[in-house]
Amino acid sequence: MASTDSTTVAKDGNDLAGLEAGLDALESRQTLRTPFRQTFVQKILPPVLAITLVLAVWQALVSFKVVDDPTKLPAPSAVWDVVRTAWLQGELLDYIWTSVSRGLLGFLFALLIGTPLGLIVARVKFVRAAIGPILSGLQSLPSVAWVPPAVIWLGLNNSMMYAVILLGAVPSIANGLVSGVDQVDPLFLRAGRTLGATGLKGTWHIVLPAALPGYVAGLKQGWAFSWRSLMAAEIIASFPDLGVGLGQLLENGRNASDMAMVFEAILLILIVGIAIDLLIFSPLERWVLRSRGLLVKS
Numbered sequence: 343m344a345s346t347d348s349t350t351v352a353k354d355g356n357d358l359a360g361l362e363a364g365l366d367a368l369e370s371r372q373t374l375r376t377p378f379r380q381t382f383v384q385k386i387l388p389p390v391l392a393i394t395l396v397l398a399v400w401q402a403l404v405s406f407k408v409v410d411d412p413t414k415l416p417a418p419s420a421v422w423d424v425v426r427t428a429w430l431q432g433e434l435l436d437y438i439w440t441s442v443s444r445g446l447l448g449f450l451f452a453l454l455i456g457t458p459l460g461l462i463v464a465r466v467k468f469v470r471a472a473i474g475p476i477l478s479g480l481q482s483l484p485s486v487a488w489v490p491p492a493v494i495w496l497g498l499n500n501s502m503m504y505a506v507i508l509l510g511a512v513p514s515i516a517n518g519l520v521s522g523v524d525q526v527d528p529l530f531l532r533a534g535r536t537l538g539a540t541g542l543k544g545t546w547h548i549v550l551p552a553a554l555p556g557y558v559a560g561l562k563q564g565w566a567f568s569w570r571s572l573m574a575a576e577i578i579a580s581f582p583d584l585g586v587g588l589g590q591l592l593e594n595g596r597n598a599s600d601m602a603m604v605f606e607a608i609l610l611i612l613i614v615g616i617a618i619d620l621l622i623f624s625p626l627e628r629w630v631l632r633s634r635g636l637l638v639k640s
Contacts, residue, residue: 416602424602441572441587442614448507449568456515463516464523477513485510485571489578498581510571511564518560522553554630562623569615
């Protein structure tokens, strides 16, 4: 009998040691740094190849005269010359900064309004029934539709630009937070109430952290709406005192029938949108996923 007990204890000890070794291995695996070669192959090389392919097809269309009218499709070198000239004249960064500063400031205002609005809609049934469908409708409304009334109400100034951004971004941020709150496990809320986390304390310590994935998704969508709303406002409501942003640059190219300038503006708008996503929202999304154990380094 004693021999059987000692065998069982030894077996349990071996199982426990094996479990600890497995956990240690898993933890060490998570903390290993990804080799640069693997990062290059998986994350850097694919977009570089995609851009190279697009440029090659673009150049082929021009070289083989599939589109033989340069006023409709300029060569990549012509667009590069326009970009280079704007850089040498010190205008390129001004174009970018004019739009980026407006977009980020307008998005910050939308964040300050959309976050409490989303919490109120998510937590108060009457408010949700009253304005929840309105928020969904506003989210589906094209941002360009707000430019004419904003110009009439506020005039051709930066306030009009920010108003269009707010009307485009606030519904997305609020609806993203509502979606995140709806997915919070009720068990978390009951546990928080048991521990005394009620009211604002419960919202801050329980609801918001648990709703972060949906909230971050709403922020990404809100930025996309902010950027598109701003471009629409700059294209339609052009005025010398507002400065030349990327949307105004695009409109200037259209007015001058300069397709190289039009492509310059399109590429800059695209690059800025991708850069903001890669520098701000993608790291934020990875942090949220990693903090929940949903993203493991290999």
